[in-house]
Amino acid sequence: MARAPGKTHRIRRRLLSITILLLLTASFTEQVVPSNAALTLLRFACPVGLVLVTWALPQHRRLIEAPPAARRLVASAYGLTLLALASTSWSVAPLDTITNAAAFGTLTLLLHLSICRAWRVPKDIADDVTAIAWVLGVTAVLGLIAPTFGVTNLSPYHGRYVGLFANPNALGANSALTVLLAFGSAASQPVRWKSATMLALAAVSAYSLLLSASRTAVVACLLAIIFVMVRRGAGVVVSTSLFLVPFAVVFASAYQPSTTGLLEPLFARFSDGASFDSFGNRTSTWQLTIDLWQLRPLEGYGFRSGEAVFRDSAGTNALSFEVAHSSYLQLLLELGVLGMAVAAALFFAAARGALVAPRTGVGAWLGGAVLLGLATGLTESVLFGTGQVVSWLFWICCAAACTSPIEDNPDFTSLATPSRVAG
Numbered sequence: 001m002a003r004a005p006g007k008t009h010r011i012r013r014r015l016l017s018i019t020i021l022l023l024l025t026a027s028f029t030e031q032v033v034p035s036n037a038a039l040t041l042l043r044f045a046c047p048v049g050l051v052l053v054t055w056a057l058p059q060h061r062r063l064i065e066a067p068p069a070a071r072r073l074v075a076s077a078y079g080l081t082l083l084a085l086a087s088t089s090w091s092v093a094p095l096d097t098i099t100n101a102a103a104f105g106t107l108t109l110l111l112h113l114s115i116c117r118a119w120r121v122p123k124d125i126a127d128d129v130t131a132i133a134w135v136l137g138v139t140a141v142l143g144l145i146a147p148t149f150g151v152t153n154l155s156p157y158h159g160r161y162v163g164l165f166a167n168p169n170a171l172g173a174n175s176a177l178t179v180l181l182a183f184g185s186a187a188s189q190p191v192r193w194k195s196a197t198m199l200a201l202a203a204v205s206a207y208s209l210l211l212s213a214s215r216t217a218v219v220a221c222l223l224a225i226i227f228v229m230v231r232r233g234a235g236v237v238v239s240t241s242l243f244l245v246p247f248a249v250v251f252a253s254a255y256q257p258s259t260t261g262l263l264e265p266l267f268a269r270f271s272d273g274a275s276f277d278s279f280g281n282r283t284s285t286w287q288l289t290i291d292l293w294q295l296r297p298l299e300g301y302g303f304r305s306g307e308a309v310f311r312d313s314a315g316t317n318a319l320s321f322e323v324a325h326s327s328y329l330q331l332l333l334e335l336g337v338l339g340m341a342v343a344a345a346l347f348f349a350a351a352r353g354a355l356v357a358p359r360t361g362v363g364a365w366l367g368g369a370v371l372l373g374l375a376t377g378l379t380e381s382v383l384f385g386t387g388q389v390v391s392w393l394f395w396i397c398c399a400a401a402c403t404s405p406i407e408d409n410p411d412f413t414s415l416a417t418p419s420r421v422a423g
Helices: 007-025 037-055 068-089 094-118 122-149 168-188 192-212 215-232 234-253 264-271 273-278 282-293 306-313 327-356 361-376 389-403
Strands: none
Touching (some): 037 094, 068 389, 122 361, 122 389, 168 215, 192 215, 327 361, 361 389
């Protein structure tokens, strides 16, 4: 039987919640959290503190004893960290490169130590997911009630709801992830009222997701939920469909080109053929990214130097962008073919983790969160932006999914043997 969480474990979980909250505020609008040097320093210091506290936990396994997918994920992340640090020598923005490479290295250490020290039994993973879901879910609730107190307005971005965030796409990405993690937490709760609370937070986050009118987030979230349902078996798919189809019919019949109301921006964006053809002008961004990459195809311009590259190119073209709007193209631009070769192993390990994660409980929804992140990365530069909470949460979900046990899969070993958790 597993030991009850000790004091260090409880401190770590509270520090995890604080770290997620601090990283979350980096995406908030200036009306909610003004720029502050002390807060920026805390966003760097708190993850380091989390790593140190996790390191202080007793080791219950070496990385070599972890499930194969977890080993591959961490090894690939270390490889990408080393390449990112090395790219400082040729980066067009060396300060951005070194600070972000250090941040990604900190994240990699956290994944490594969590696998070897923090996640002794499946309940440890479930408790971490619950702690994260609470922070994200409460943020969604606060976003909805903020207008009541005059903190922000409901639709400040071309009619699209942003909550506490600076833009609707950031809200959409965070809301989609919250939905999956809240479902995962609800599935792991032994107490009914706690499970109901998590489901309520998932519902609020789903509502925020729809109001954000973020097409990528909406579609990726639906794909992730379908992925989880399909893996759970035909019976679950049928029962879920019977429950959801009536709502889908009502939702579809409510749509008219002249629809007014809170969901009008979402309807409008899905019915705008011109916007769909260009993916919201992303095709122009992608073409510019490829053109710039071809100038330095092997090594790229340096890790997280994309903003500087786009800024320098503004005088030579009529387009103006800050990011590539694709995590994969962004990495290709910044680390070239070398970076993509290393990242391919990282993405393969993440996808493998989603496929071999448990089919039920919190592990199933972690697998869905991995798929969500990989799909979102197609049109958003979020997977390696260590200044954004989505990047941290995605890789934490990847590591947790890779570490979760699955009894009917020979590729996986048990999360902890009795000898390691006894006494």
